[in-house]
Amino acid sequence: MRKIHNLTKRMFDILFGLIGIIVVSPLFIVIAIAIKLTSKGSIFFKQARLGLNGKLYNIYKFRSMVENAENMGTGLFNYENDPRVTKIGGFLRNTSLDEFPQFINIIKGDMSFVGPRPPVSYELGDYKDFDDNLKKCFTVKPGVTGLAQVSGRNELSWSEKITFNLEYIENFYKWGVIYDIKLIILTLFKVLKNEGSHELSENSEQDMARVKQIKKRKIMKLNFDLLNNISAEHGDSFYLLYSARFAKNYDDFLGAFQDIYPKTTIGYSYKTNYTPKLCKIIDDKGGYAEVVSDMEYSLAINIGVSPENIIVNGPYKPKKALERFLLNGSIVNLDSYKEVALLKVISNEHPDETMLIGLRCNFDINNDNVSRFGLDVEGDNFFKVFNKLKQLPNVKIMGIHCHFPDRNIQSYTYRADKILALADKLFESPPSYIDIGGGYFGKMDDSLKKQFKSVHEYSDYAKAIATRFNDFYASFDEKSKPTLILEPGSALVADTMEFVAKVIDIKNIRGSSIAMTSGSKFNIGLLSSSVNMPLTVFSGVVDRTAYETIDISGYTCIESDYLFKNYTGYLNEDDYLVFSNVGSYSVVFKPPFILPNVPVLEYDNINEQYSVIKRQETVDDIFQTFHI
Numbered sequence: 321m322r323k324i325h326n327l328t329k330r331m332f333d334i335l336f337g338l339i340g341i342i343v344v345s346p347l348f349i350v351i352a353i354a355i356k357l358t359s360k361g362s363i364f365f366k367q368a369r370l371g372l373n374g375k376l377y378n379i380y381k382f383r384s385m386v387e388n389a390e391n392m393g394t395g396l397f398n399y400e401n402d403p404r405v406t407k408i409g410g411f412l413r414n415t416s417l418d419e420f421p422q423f424i425n426i427i428k429g430d431m432s433f434v435g436p437r438p439p440v441s442y443e444l445g446d447y448k449d450f451d452d453n454l455k456k457c458f459t460v461k462p463g464v465t466g467l468a469q470v471s472g473r474n475e476l477s478w479s480e481k482i483t484f485n486l487e488y489i490e491n492f493y494k495w496g497v498i499y500d501i502k503l504i505i506l507t508l509f510k511v512l513k514n515e516g517s518h519e520l521s522e523n524s525e526q527d528m529a530r531v532k533q534i535k536k537r538k539i540m541k542l543n544f545d546l547l548n549n550i551s552a553e554h555g556d557s558f559y560l561l562y563s564a565r566f567a568k569n570y571d572d573f574l575g576a577f578q579d580i581y582p583k584t585t586i587g588y589s590y591k592t593n594y595t596p597k598l599c600k601i602i603d604d605k606g607g608y609a610e611v612v613s614d615m616e617y618s619l620a621i622n623i624g625v626s627p628e629n630i631i632v633n634g635p636y637k638p639k640k641a642l643e644r645f646l647l648n649g650s651i652v653n654l655d656s657y658k659e660v661a662l663l664k665v666i667s668n669e670h671p672d673e674t675m676l677i678g679l680r681c682n683f684d685i686n687n688d689n690v691s692r693f694g695l696d697v698e699g700d701n702f703f704k705v706f707n708k709l710k711q712l713p714n715v716k717i718m719g720i721h722c723h724f725p726d727r728n729i730q731s732y733t734y735r736a737d738k739i740l741a742l743a744d745k746l747f748e749s750p751p752s753y754i755d756i757g758g759g760y761f762g763k764m765d766d767s768l769k770k771q772f773k774s775v776h777e778y779s780d781y782a783k784a785i786a787t788r789f790n791d792f793y794a795s796f797d798e799k800s801k802p803t804l805i806l807e808p809g810s811a812l813v814a815d816t817m818e819f820v821a822k823v824i825d826i827k828n829i830r831g832s833s834i835a836m837t838s839g840s841k842f843n844i845g846l847l848s849s850s851v852n853m854p855l856t857v858f859s860g861v862v863d864r865t866a867y868e869t870i871d872i873s874g875y876t877c878i879e880s881d882y883l884f885k886n887y888t889g890y891l892n893e894d895d896y897l898v899f900s901n902v903g904s905y906s907v908v909f910k911p912p913f914i915l916p917n918v919p920v921l922e923y924d925n926i927n928e929q930y931s932v933i934k935r936q937e938t939v940d941d942i943f944q945t946f947h948i
Contacts, residue, residue: 325496332497333433337426344420351382351408351417359386359406364421369438372461374447377430379438380421384409416511422464434492434500435463436485444478448763448815449565457485460492467491470506544858547820547896550930554919556822556838559907560898561922561933566816567601569763573808574607576778580786584804587631589758590616592809592904593817595920596623597933603629610758610807614641617650631755631805633680633721635693642666646675653678653721653755655694660705667712678719678755679706681742685734691724697742706746719802720746723757729776729784732756736788743802750793750802756785758807762814764901765854772851778811810904817903817920819844821883823895824875826865833870835891840874841883842913844899845906852884854900857891864890872897876914907934912942 352363365383368376385404405413412418425431431438436457444450447458468476468484476484491499542560550558570586577584587610588602594616599609600623609620612634620630627648635655637645642659643666645652654660654677667675680694695702709717722739724731735756743754761776769775786804793801821839828834841848855872869888874881883899910917916937924931 322493325493328497329432329492329500330429332500333426336433337423340420340423341427344423347417348420351412351420354408355383355406358408359383361386365418367440369440369462370444370447370458371430371438372458374450374455374458377425379431380424382412382418382421384412384418419464426464430461432461432463432500434466434488434503435461436466436481436488437469438462446562446565449568453482453486456489457482460489465503465507467503470503470510542856542858542898544860544896547858547898548860550820550921551822551896554921554932555936556824557843557918558820558936559843559902559918559920559934560818560820560930561595561597561903561920562816562818563597563601563922566598566813566903567605569812569816570602570605570607573760573778573806573811576782577786577804577806580782581790581804583798583801584786584806586812587755587805587807588812589807589809590619591908593813593906594619594908595933597922598813598816599623599625608805612636614638614644617641617645631807633723633807637662639666643670646677647673649674649676651676651678651718651753653680655680657695657701657705660709663709663715664712667714671714673714675715676718677709677715678717678721678753680721680723681739682722683735683738683742685724685726685731685738687726687728687731689724689726693723694721703746717751719743719751719753719755719805721755721757721805723759723807725759727759727761727776728774729780732781732784733788736785740788740792744792750796750800753803753805754789755805755807758809758811760806760808760811762808762811762904764815767854768851768901813903814845814901815903817906819899819902819906821897821899823872823891823893823897826870826891826893833867835870835872835887836875837872837883837897838875839883839897839899840876840910840913841881842874842876842910843906843918844883844902845904846909847904848883848902852887853902855884855887856898856900857889858896858898859890859892860894861892865892866890912937916942 355363362383365381365385366378367381369379371377384406386406409418422431426433444454447455450458466485467488468481471484472480488499488503570588574584574586585606585608586602587608588599590599590609590611591613596619599619602609603620603623603625608629608631609616609625610631610633611617611620612632613636617630617632621627627650630645630648630650632645632650632652633655637652637655637659639662642652642662646663646666647670652675654663663675663677667673681697682691682694683697695705706717709715720739720743722735724735739754739756743751760778760781761772764775785806789801789804819839821837821843823835823837825836826833827836844853847853867888867890869886870891871882872884872887872891874883883897907917907920916939919932919936920934921930922933923929
């Protein structure tokens with residue numbers, strides 16, 4: 321039924337859009353002449369708006385304000401007696417005639433006659449960070465008018481507009497175009513009564529605060545001039561961090577699981593991106609630090625993580641480091657029988673200290689890959705060793721752990737079923753925790769999703785894992801159930817960083833176009849070796865050069881150093897390339913090869929400027945540990 325309603329709506333839009341253009345074309349000419357005679361500037365006003373599924377498009381209106389009004393005074397918003405409104409502009413706004421050029425948007429398919437009004441691209445922040453209700457408002461095309469417009473228009477808060485937009489979507493899919501026609505008729509009455517044409521009260525402190533916040537968002541929106549200014553201060557390559565997005569990812573990921581199995585927590589994988597600011601966010605939210613080395617362990621301690629909130633994994637734990645972890649009271653998941661032997665030695669040397677351990681378990685999850693991590697639970701030795709460990713007086717086996725390099729949802733159903741069965745076999749009562757490991761897909765751009773056979777959402781993993789835990793322990797009270805520990809890395813951090821590089825040179829070699837940049841594939845993570853990361857180009861050039869296909873290379877002397885293969889589009893020297901979804905295995909994985917590592921920056925809302933999260937490394941940083 322939804323498809324029928326959408327098809328009917330599109331047919332209605334095309335038919336009456338064409339009729340509208342024909343009927344009002346004489347008025348179009350009159351208005352265009354009036355605009356030209358009464359003020360300097362263009363006839364039409366064009367502005368980037370968020371449309372269907374968060375995609376940007378240009379909305380068209382008759383210009384009703386002075387040229388460049390968006391960058392003056394209250395910016396996006398107008399108020400009664402606003403001096404930026406032209407002589408003819410006030411009349412156009414009061415009668416809504418300034419909206420007539422949107423017939424063009426309707427014919428093009430950017431908009432519909434009726435739907436949620438489209439916000440300016442930066443008005444609400446980043447589409448990726450919208451909550452589910454707000455994103456749902458973009459599941460239909462934006463409209464010239466809508467339920468919110470006939471219910472209060474500019475007097476409504478955004479939360480009220482969202483409520484009306486969601487109500488419109490529900491009613492449209494119930495009644496179809498008939499509901500749209502009703503709203504069009506109500507709109508005409510509103511226009512005749514001249515209600516709600518002003519967006520702000522000139523003297524309202526609340527409205528002025530809203531203007532200031534929107535202006536901040538506008539400053540944050542990337543453009544060529546902004547990137548050029550940052551480059552002048554910090555160099556031709558740098559990372560941009562979005563820590564608020566990281567915090568939201570944490571909440572969304574954990575929330576998806578806790579909705580099904582409340583006793584769930586997160587152990588964030590430090591190795592994926594150990595930027596201290598991000599690690600501190602995890603600790604502030606009550607999450608665990610999941611570390612695999614003494615270096616990462618020291619970082620966790622240094623930023624204030626309690627040792628009890630540190631999970632130690634990894635296949636390499638030297639005796640000195642293992643002893644530190646155990647004596648501090650951290651949870652240590654033993655990876656091998658060598659580590660079991662070391663544990664026995666350490667426990668004998670410290671008989672008065674209680675040591676908390678878990679076992680990393682390896683079993684078949686019905687795929688062709690054999691993981692090298694953990695103890696083979698299908699071998700004869702595993703259960704014998706487990707029983708011997710239970711007899712150590714100062715050692716407590718708190719739980720079990722598994723980790724497999726497979727993001728496919730089916731592999732998680734296998735590992736969840738197997739580890740639950742194993743826990744039931746090993747422990748007389750539920751263990752303190754069951755750690756299901758990491759390796760989850762995170763939020764990503766559509767261009768990246770298309771390069772995978774399948775991509776799963778947070779909720780998909782929650783249904784596959786948390787549902788099984790909830791069913792398995794349904795007969796136990798909440799206190800007796802084990803804590804389900806998840807160890808996401810990429811799922812939380814991948815989309816929270818961008819990498820910026822500058823195009824240095826473009827050459828043609830035997831018919832192949834190659835753009836050399838100030839960055840390297842080693843800057844944008846392990847995944848870049850197999851896929852093209854999402855890319856946006858910012859240019860200060862007016863006459864741009866189009867390429868049917870061009871390869872974008874790094875600055876290193878490695879022949880295979882390409883950041884993007886077979887790019888199609890405009891590209892010129894001195895353009896800035898912004899690669900998204902690069903927060904995973906990038907800043908932690910790149911050695912200072914040929915050039916020092918680049919800085920990490922983040923926009924500071926308070927000071928309204930980019931602050932340094934990690935400074936540019938220097939030659940001294942690299943060579944101070946060497947001796948001649």
